[in-house]
Amino acid sequence: MAEMTLAALDELAIHRAKAGDLRALERVYRAYEGSVYTVARRICRTAEDAEEVMQETFLEVCRSIKRFRGSAPGSLTAWIKRVAASKALIRIRYEKYRETDELQEEGGWAGSRDNDVGLQMDLEAALGRLSETARAVVWLHDVEGYTHEEIAELMGKTVSFSKSQLSRAHARLRRLLGEEAQC
Amino acid sequence: MLRHCTISELLDLRDGEGSSAARAHVEECEACRSELDRLYQRMAALKALPSISPPRDRWPLVREGLVASRRRVRWQRAGWSALAAAASLVMLVGVGAVLRGGPTASEGGSELQTLVEQSRQLDEALRVVGAERRVLNGLTALAIADLEDRVAVIDSQIAYVRTASIGEREMEHLWRMRVAVMDVLVTTHVQQAANVGF
Numbered sequence: 297m298a299e300m301t302l303a304a305l306d307e308l309a310i311h312r313a314k315a316g317d318l319r320a321l322e323r324v325y326r327a328y329e330g331s332v333y334t335v336a337r338r339i340c341r342t343a344e345d346a347e348e349v350m351q352e353t354f355l356e357v358c359r360s361i362k363r364f365r366g367s368a369p370g371s372l373t374a375w376i377k378r379v380a381a382s383k384a385l386i387r388i389r390y391e392k393y394r395e396t397d398e399l400q401e402e403g404g405w406a407g408s409r410d411n412d413v414g415l416q417m418d419l420e421a422a423l424g425r426l427s428e429t430a431r432a433v434v435w436l437h438d439v440e441g442y443t444h445e446e447i448a449e450l451m452g453k454t455v456s457f458s459k460s461q462l463s464r465a466h467a468r469l470r471r472l473l474g475e476e477a478q479c
Numbered sequence: 480m481l482r483h484c485t486i487s488e489l490l491d492l493r494d495g496e497g498s499s500a501a502r503a504h505v506e507e508c509e510a511c512r513s514e515l516d517r518l519y520q521r522m523a524a525l526k527a528l529p530s531i532s533p534p535r536d537r538w539p540l541v542r543e544g545l546v547a548s549r550r551r552v553r554w555q556r557a558g559w560s561a562l563a564a565a566a567s568l569v570m571l572v573g574v575g576a577v578l579r580g581g582p583t584a585s586e587g588g589s590e591l592q593t594l595v596e597q598s599r600q601l602d603e604a605l606r607v608v609g610a611e612r613r614v615l616n617g618l619t620a621l622a623i624a625d626l627e628d629r630v631a632v633i634d635s636q637i638a639y640v641r642t643a644s645i646g647e648r649e650m651e652h653l654w655r656m657r658v659a660v661m662d663v664l665v666t667t668h669v670q671q672a673a674n675v676g677f
Contacts, residue, residue: 316549318542318545318546318620318621321542321545322542325538325541326538329533329538330530330531330532330533331530333530333532333533334530334531337531338531343534346533347533347534350533350537351541351544354537354538354541355541355544355545355548358545359545419521419525419528434525435525438521438522438525438526439525439526439528459487462490463486463490466486466490466518466521467486469521470486470517475517
């Protein structure tokens with residue numbers, strides 16, 4: 297997705313977007329809507345929340361892109377994803393969802409792992425059963441490559457909190473995926 | 480290290496931050512090595528999950544929000560401009576009144592009435608042509624927003640001149656400007672309507 301994004305957005309389009317050109321801003325939106333929605337959807341509990349996070353993210357991006365000074369490859373992607381992660385974390389912080397993963401785990405759920413597709417679905421389902429906070433830490437650290445320091449800053453928590461959430465999340469994922477602890 | 484590694488220690492190893500004791504233990508312990516491999520595999524599986532497409536196109540809402548936001552900024556600027564323009568007008572009229580020995584209340588009365596009537600007709604035309612909400616392209620939406628802002632500024636100047644009982648010539652000038660801007664606004668709406676098959 298990142299390669300497609302870079303190919304779709306040339307320097308001129310970014311320059312025009314910075315000047316406030318609505319067509320260029322739409323190109324930015326089209327180039328990043330998938331990655332922004334994926335980050336939002338992985339962190340938020342519902343699709344509706346993720347859509348709203350996506351909308352808030354792009355409003356922020358469109359308003360602030362003129363101040364974006366990054367020139368390194370991928371810096372625009374990193375900035376936009378960071379805005380999305382920040383908006384999603386703000387949303388889950390203020391949502392009043394009950395964290396029900398402990399109850400859901402008691403069922404001893406484990407899906408089939410007959411093939412790659414099955415494994416993928418298991419992992420999706422297991423991710424969905426983590427708390428928002430744990431899921432956000434797993435996604436930001438293991439997939440998006442954020443450090444614990446960056447996650448702590450985004451969440452307004454400590455580095456220890458981020459590390460602890462990641463460890464607990466992986467322990468839960470192991471159980472949810474029906475894997476035996478080796479040690 | 481005599482005991483097995485914790486998940487936290489294995490995650491540190493996976494992320495290249497583990498202690499040398501933990502690393503040495505994993506080299507010796509098949510169970511911990513297997514667990515570490517599983518953490519690597521899980522991370523790879525997480526990264527391989529497909530991206531998710533948004534169920535609906537949110538760009539129209541983003542664009543609408545952006546245009547509204549720009550409009551608010553323009554309104555704030557226009558508010559100050561109107562105030563400044565009104566203040567300038569008061570100064571000019573005040574100086575003129577002193578030089579002429581007083582405001583010229585009866586000057587050009589029929590011309591003013593004509594302009595007010597033309598403006599009213601354009602308001603009505605705009606009401607008709609602008610009643611139906613259509614999808615506008617970004618540039619047209621911005622142009623319309625700009626023209627509407629200009630009309631609003633002129634209206635505020637007219638209201639000010641009216642309450643300040645300033646001469647009719649200045650009032651005529653404002654109404655003439657209003658007719659001109661309203662004409663462009665109505666024309667823009669009509670052209671947009673024609674483009675989308677109104």
